[in-house]
Amino acid sequence: MLKVLNLFAFVVIILLSLNACSSDTYTPKPKAYPKMDLPAKVYQHYSNEGCPFVFDIPTYANVDRSPDLKRKNEDQDCWMDIVFKDLNARFHLSYMNVEDHTKLMNLIEDAHKLTSKHIKKAEYIDQRQIMTDKDVYGLFSDVGGNAASSMQFYLTDSTDHYIFGSLYFSSTPNYDSIQPAIQFIKTDILNMIETFEWQEGSSATASLLDN
Numbered sequence: 001m002l003k004v005l006n007l008f009a010f011v012v013i014i015l016l017s018l019n020a021c022s023s024d025t026y027t028p029k030p031k032a033y034p035k036m037d038l039p040a041k042v043y044q045h046y047s048n049e050g051c052p053f054v055f056d057i058p059t060y061a062n063v064d065r066s067p068d069l070k071r072k073n074e075d076q077d078c079w080m081d082i083v084f085k086d087l088n089a090r091f092h093l094s095y096m097n098v099e100d101h102t103k104l105m106n107l108i109e110d111a112h113k114l115t116s117k118h119i120k121k122a123e124y125i126d127q128r129q130i131m132t133d134k135d136v137y138g139l140f141s142d143v144g145g146n147a148a149s150s151m152q153f154y155l156t157d158s159t160d161h162y163i164f165g166s167l168y169f170s171s172t173p174n175y176d177s178i179q180p181a182i183q184f185i186k187t188d189i190l191n192m193i194e195t196f197e198w199q200e201g202s203s204a205t206a207s208l209l210d211n
Helices: 002-022 074-078 101-116 175-195
Strands: 043-046 053-058 062-064 080-084 089-097 122-131 137-145 151-156 161-169 208-210
Touching (some): 074 089, 151 175
Antiparallel strands (some): 122 208, 151 161
16 A cells, blocks of 8 residues: 555656646747947048038048938038948038027027937936037937937037037837947047037047036
8 A cells, every 4th residue: 555655646746747847937038139240449530621620530430421411501511421331320410600699599409309309218318518628518418228319419619609410320220239339339429529629629638527
């Protein structure tokens, strides 16, 4: 009788073990994205003839002085794209000459409104004040998440010049897949701000101030 009970207990243990194995929950692997081959960071000065500002750009990018935009007036002659062809990205720059303080305040307000439009899809918005010893002032915004533009800034000398910049990718934004490219380009945009100066400005070194 004892042998029968031991055999019965052994069979029950085996059946319970098999049931536990069959009831394991399947956990899917996280979606993987192709690894990006990113070039080395090397910069060159862009003279930007005919426009009142200059800056440095990476050697793997080029400037498109005729972006696909509808020109309304001659003020748009200094609108341009910094093209990151291998990353399917463009950083658009739109320059405006400022006639008076009211117009400058309106342009700055428009810049804040454009950034605010991304709040619904943004995971975060990191903003930094810009102030350099080359009379370059403004705000840099890093927008996390699937926003249409993940990076914007505006720059001004507070009197005569204003420029707005924003990053766009050719494909529909998916933050997880393009995040390495965003961080890579972010370094280039911050370097552009560091080296940015108005044509009549000094050649002193710039700095970025965190809020």
